[in-house]
Amino acid sequence: MGEIVTNLVRIYKKRKRINVLKQQIKKLLYTAILFIGCGACLNWGIDYLCTVDWFVPKTIEMNLNKEAEAEDRASDEVALTRDVVVDSQDETAAVENSIPSEIKQDGIEGMITRYFKDDAKIAKAVFQSESGLRTDAQNWNCRYGGVSQSCKFEDREKAWSVDCGIAQINTPGNTCPQELFVPENNLKLAYKLYKNRGFSPWVNFKNERYLSYL
Numbered sequence: 001m002g003e004i005v006t007n008l009v010r011i012y013k014k015r016k017r018i019n020v021l022k023q024q025i026k027k028l029l030y031t032a033i034l035f036i037g038c039g040a041c042l043n044w045g046i047d048y049l050c051t052v053d054w055f056v057p058k059t060i061e062m063n064l065n066k067e068a069e070a071e072d073r074a075s076d077e078v079a080l081t082r083d084v085v086v087d088s089q090d091e092t093a094a095v096e097n098s099i100p101s102e103i104k105q106d107g108i109e110g111m112i113t114r115y116f117k118d119d120a121k122i123a124k125a126v127f128q129s130e131s132g133l134r135t136d137a138q139n140w141n142c143r144y145g146g147v148s149q150s151c152k153f154e155d156r157e158k159a160w161s162v163d164c165g166i167a168q169i170n171t172p173g174n175t176c177p178q179e180l181f182v183p184e185n186n187l188k189l190a191y192k193l194y195k196n197r198g199f200s201p202w203v204n205f206k207n208e209r210y211l212s213y214l
């Protein structure tokens with residue numbers, strides 16, 4: 001009888017040790033799984049952060065794209081400015097071959113009519129909405145929060161571009177070339193832009209603000 005009891009006690013202790021060992025193995029397995037899972041998640045998270053600009057709002061991204069397009073347009077317009085407002089008589093003559101030559105001192109509206117002919121009414125409305133037809137009109141463009149807007153007075157020196165004269169010709173920098181304050185020069189360049197791209201270079205044509213001036 002005593003031997004049976006001894007064997008039962010031995011079996012009980014053995015089972016107890018086995019159960020304890022099983023519990024330890026389970027803990028080790030859970031720890032390993034947790035460690036491996038966290039490591040995988042961490043690696044995935046790092047890869048995700050490195051490859052996805054999740055922190056950049058879509059509106060900012062769109063505005064940055066628009067700014068890049070605006071800068072490209074500005075570069076195109078500066079190139080056109082150099083073509084139109086030049087000292088070289090040969091280049092000036094070449095420009096005037098494609099632009100009406102009978103411009104007379106009969107007022108800004110008369111000049112616009114002579115240049116734009118059938119579209120003169122729209123041109124007047126667009127330029128009126130842009131500059132009030134003032135020859136010395138200027139509008140400085142700054143970036144606030146990544147978005148291009150009209151500069152505050154105290155930020156004009158920081159402008160990335162400036163719109164000049166009657167037709168608000170966009171030029172990089174914060175200073176208008178004096179030539180663009182001359183109505184004939186300004187309208188020549190405006191006419192050349194119009195011949196190449198219609199009225200699309202002017203913001204107030206795109207947003208239809210010019211309609212209130214028709």
